[in-house]
Amino acid sequence: MPPQTRMTKQRRVILEELRRVTTHPTADEVYDMVRQRLPRISLGTIYRNLDVLAESGEILKLESAGNQKRFDGNIMPHAHIRCTRCGRLGDVMNVPARIPAGGAEAEGFFITGARVEFEGVCNACEVTN
Amino acid sequence: MPPQTRMTKQRRVILEELRRVTTHPTADEVYDMVRQRLPRISLGTIYRNLDVLAESGEILKLESAGNQKRFDGNIMPHAHIRCTRCGRLGDVMNVPARIPAGGAEAEGFFITGARVEFEGVCNACEVTN
DNA sequence: GTGGCTGCAAAGGGTTTGCATATAA
DNA sequence: TTATATGCAAACCCTTTGCAGCCAC
Numbered sequence: 001m002p003p004q005t006r007m008t009k010q011r012r013v014i015l016e017e018l019r020r021v022t023t024h025p026t027a028d029e030v031y032d033m034v035r036q037r038l039p040r041i042s043l044g045t046i047y048r049n050l051d052v053l054a055e056s057g058e059i060l061k062l063e064s065a066g067n068q069k070r071f072d073g074n075i076m077p078h079a080h081i082r083c084t085r086c087g088r089l090g091d092v093m094n095v096p097a098r099i100p101a102g103g104a105e106a107e108g109f110f111i112t113g114a115r116v117e118f119e120g121v122c123n124a125c126e127v128t129n
Numbered sequence: 130m131p132p133q134t135r136m137t138k139q140r141r142v143i144l145e146e147l148r149r150v151t152t153h154p155t156a157d158e159v160y161d162m163v164r165q166r167l168p169r170i171s172l173g174t175i176y177r178n179l180d181v182l183a184e185s186g187e188i189l190k191l192e193s194a195g196n197q198k199r200f201d202g203n204i205m206p207h208a209h210i211r212c213t214r215c216g217r218l219g220d221v222m223n224v225p226a227r228i229p230a231g232g233a234e235a236e237g238f239f240i241t242g243a244r245v246e247f248e249g250v251c252n253a254c255e256v257t258n
Numbered sequence: 259g260t261g262g263c264t265g266c267a268a269a270g271g272g273t274t275t276g277c278a279t280a281t282a283a
Numbered sequence: 284t285t286a287t288a289t290g291c292a293a294a295c296c297c298t299t300t301g302c303a304g305c306c307a308c
Binding site: 090095108123 | 192193194195208209210211212213214215217219221224232236237238239240241242243244245246247248249250251252253254255
């Protein structure tokens with residue numbers, strides 16, 4: 001049987017902080033947020049809990065472009081918009097159905113484009129299971 | 130004025146190898162490919178040239194999900210599909226307009242989903258220019 | 259009580275960079 | 284000739300991991 005998980009103080013606070021914001025923080029940003037309530041928590045614990053919480057479906061580990069992974073306490077499927085300068089990730093609630101060539105203002109961003117990425121399992125991986 | 134660039138042997142071979150394949154290699158995969166022709170090239174040179182070539186628009190640095198960046202010698206805009214197991218990135222030429230709930234076989238992948246990511250510049254970055 | 263969890267620190271993987279030398283233009 | 288590019292190696296950033304002690308259940 002799969003190992004049990006324990007709702008430690010650290011895990012609970014990480015989850016609370018992630019649900020409190022809509023900013024899709026990186027692991028070190030979560031670290032800063034949580035440290036204000038649990039000053040002795042370690043970055044390793046942050047990473048371990050983010051993985052556990054993503055694994056159990058309580059948060060989303062965002063498979064988005066960019067150097068650092070970002071996390072989302074809102075598990076409802078929704079699209080994101082990424083700032084190509086600073087990497088900030090915003091939620092997309094209302095976006096014009098058509099983005100004109102010059103760009104469009106929406107969601108606190110000047111939107112310049114969109115990208116579709118399909119995902120699946122390639123034949124090579126399907127064979128080797 | 131911007132600094133001039135020189136078409137060195139290394140840069141030319143990197144570009145040729147990238148145009149020869151449709152596999153969207155990572156930097157270290159490019160390294161392996163190029164080393165067969167230029168055994169003394171260094172990984173640092175690979176990274177520097179991939180950046181220069183992407184900057185000048187001769188190749189694409191793919192802003193895709195995943196840990197490692199991937200590069201594309203085909204600069205025509207086109208969508209990609211990523212293997213969630215091994216990270217392999219394929220070109221999307223023909224995909225069913227509708228992916229059924231169970232998934233669909235296409236492009237050498239078993240496609241399970243798709244993700245849209247908008248991109249632009251956030252208000253904070255627009256202000257600080 | 260005990261197995262999962264923590265803090266700490268070291269290691270890991272991918273990428274960038276400083277420097278002396280080589281070379282395209 | 285000379286500024287750009289190279290090879291090498293060290294540094295860098297983000298993330299993962301080994302370990303001894305701790306604590307949720």
